[in-house]
Amino acid sequence: MARSDRPVAAVDIGGTKIIAAVFDGNGAMLSRIYCLTLAHEGPARVIKRLNQTIDRAIEKAGLQRSRVAGIGVAAAAIIDINRGLVTEAPNLPRWRNVPLPALISGEFNLPVYLLNDASAAALGEHRYGAGRGLNNLIYITVSTGIGGGIIIDGELYNGTDGCAAEIGHMVIMVDGPACNCGRRGCLESLASGTAIGRMAKERLAYGETSIMRALAGNVIEDVTSVTVARAARKGDMLALDVIRTAAGYLGIGLANLVNILNPQMIIIGGGVSSMGAMLLGPARKAIKAHAFKLPASTVRIVRPALGMDAGLSGAAEYARRKGRIAA
Ligand SMILES: [Zn+2]
Known part of the structure; x- marks a missing residue:
């Protein structure tokens, strides 16, 4: 099975909620977990909670981490796609040049692809909506x-x-x-x-x-x-x-x-x-x-057409496409 056909995880981080999901190779959602962002606690604790949420979504999908091809991350933020940074985020206090993909990748040992949440929703609506x-x-x-x-x-x-x-x-x-x-x-x-x-x-x-x-x-x-x-x-x-x-x-x-x-x-x-x-x-x-x-x-x-989960679907699709290019 090609790398891109394996399941991918996606996470959408906003000022209020963190939602993580796992999708199979055809884009069907296998699991979905959410928790509150509690953004006032600052980046370190939010990222810890974000990693736990991804972990729980993978577990709920009945998968080992090693089965997942990559993780797409949609963030309500201004991102630097080349350096893999959340440069600023009006609804995430104290996030300045946070290397979010590296901090997730270090935990899961998987490739992580970061994009803006509305861009993720655009991709989701384009691919599935x-x-x-x-x-x-x-x-x-x-x-x-x-x-x-x-x-x-x-x-x-x-x-x-x-x-x-x-x-x-x-x-x-x-x-x-x-x-x-x-x-x-x-x-x-x-x-x-x-x-x-x-x-x-x-x-x-x-x-x-x-x-x-x-x-x-x-x-x-x-x-x-x-x-x-x-x-x-x-x-x-x-x-x-x-x-x-x-x-x-x-x-x-x-x-x-x-x-x-x-x-x-x-x-x-x-x-x-x-x-x-x-x-x-x-x-x-x-x-x-x-x-x-x-x-x-x-x-x-x-x-x-997709409602609330357009960003998640899009982040997963982004990880799939980027993984395909990298493969
Ligand atoms: Zn403005």
């Missing part, structure tokens, strides 16, 4: 933040350092709201779940009428994008307007991508994308308004 069989697609996750992954000619595009597709940090508004990355006016600061919650709170604080106030128990500070979505589904005008505004910014970001990359499909995932047509309708409109006619009419804007 909504983008199967396409050549060019963009995956965007809109949740607390905004991340992205790009497939060009059927392959994941990592860029020179592995930092490509930071779609959330494309600057949409010069001197706009502060962003989690330390800069201003990024798409993430205007169209993420966090941004939607912030805009709603600002407008409520100005005294605008809305059922959001009651939904949050009259505590404006407790309003989140979930409150906004609930109110919007009940027809609340302010909530609908906030979503329309955020979707407009999202659409401008997408229009830029459509003009630059001319993709066949843009897959919009993440918790905020469950707003569905409320978000995607105005975003589609903005693409039409801001992108050239031909690429704007070609691109299909869709929801993901």
